[in-house]
Amino acid sequence: MSNNQNTEKSRRYLNPYLGGVLLGLVLLAANFISGRGLGASGAIKSVVATSIVVVHKDAVNTMPFMAEYAESHSGSPMRSWLVFQMMGVLVGGFLSGALAGRLKLKVEHSPRITSKRRLIFALAGGILFGFGSQLGRGCTSGSALSGMAVLSLGGFITMMGIFGTAFALAYFFRKNWI
C-alpha cells in the first residue's frame, strides 16, 4: 500500500527536492534581476499603509511606523516590488492548482476538529504571523528564506525563531493537525 501511496503522491506534487531547487532558482533570479529576495508580508504592509492613509490623511505624520514606510516608498506604497510579486503569486498558485485539479472551495482540517475550530485558529495564527512579520522585518519568505540565501545573520536567527517556536509549541496544538 505504501508503494501505491508514493506513486500517487509523486504524481500529485512535485518531488520536494526538485521543488526546492526550482524555488532556489526563482530566488536567485529575483536577486540577479532586482537585487533583492522574495517576500510576502511586505505586500500586506503596503496595502495596510495605503488604506490607513486613505482613511486618515495625516496618518503619515501622526504614525511613526507609517512615516518610516512612506520615506522608503516615494510615490504610492502600492508601487512596490512586493505588491507586483504577490499578485504574481496568486496567479501562479491558481494556475498550478488548476492544472493539477486542486481548485476547490473548502476548509481543510484534521477530521478530529470542526471547520469552525480550524477557522478560529487560522485567524489567530494569521494575527500573530502578521504582527510578528512586522516586528521581525519580514516573514518566512522575506526574512528567513531570502535572508539565508544572502547569509544574513538576522535571516538565520528569524528562521530558527519561527521553526524552533513552532516545534516547541507543536505538542499543545497536536489535536489540530494529527
Place this chain on the structure above:
Amino acid sequence: MGPLAPYEIISENTNFLLAFFIGIAFGWVLESSGFSSSRKLAGIFYGYDAVVLKVFFTAAITAMLGLLFMSLFGWVDLDLIYVNPTYLTSAIVGGVVMGAGFIMGGFCPGTSFCGAAIGKIDAMVFIGGLFIGVYGFAFTYGWWEKMYFAKYLGEPKVSEMLGMSDGLFGLFLIIIALGMFYVAEWAEKKFPREEY
C-alpha cells in the same frame, strides 16, 4: 553584470513587470510542492510530512550557491544585493511570535496566498488575520518601537560572525541540510499518514 535593476540596466517599470513574473513562478513552485495545504505544512512539526524542510533548505542552498558562484564568475555584484539588517531583539521576538502563528494557523504569509488562490477558506481567513496583525502592529508601534530598534548589529553575514569564508560556511550548511534530510526521510517512514 547583475543585479540588473540596481545597475539601471532595466527600468523601474520593467523591474515591476518582472516582479510579477517572478511572483508567478514563486506561486507556481509553492503550490505544486504542496504548500497550499496547511496540513502538509504543519506535518514537519509532527514528523509525518517534511516537505517544508526539504523545499526550504534546498531552496536556500540553491540560491546561496548560485549567488556565490555568480559572484565568483563576476556575473553579479554582491555589494548591490540587499542583505537583511540584523536587529537582534526584534529578529528573535518576531520569529517567536511568527512561530506561534505558524503552528496555530498552519500557514505563513506566502503560502496562505497560494492556499487562497486555489480556494482554501482557512487560508483566506488566515490572510484576514495577517491584515489585523499588521494593523495591530502599526497602531501600537509606539509600544514596540524601542524593541524594534534594539541591539542593531548592522548587516552581518553568519560566515563573518563565525570567522570563516562564505564558501566554507556554505559547505557546512549543505552538510547540516543533508543530515536534516536524512532525519526527515526517516521520520516520514516512522510516522506515515495517508495523503489528502
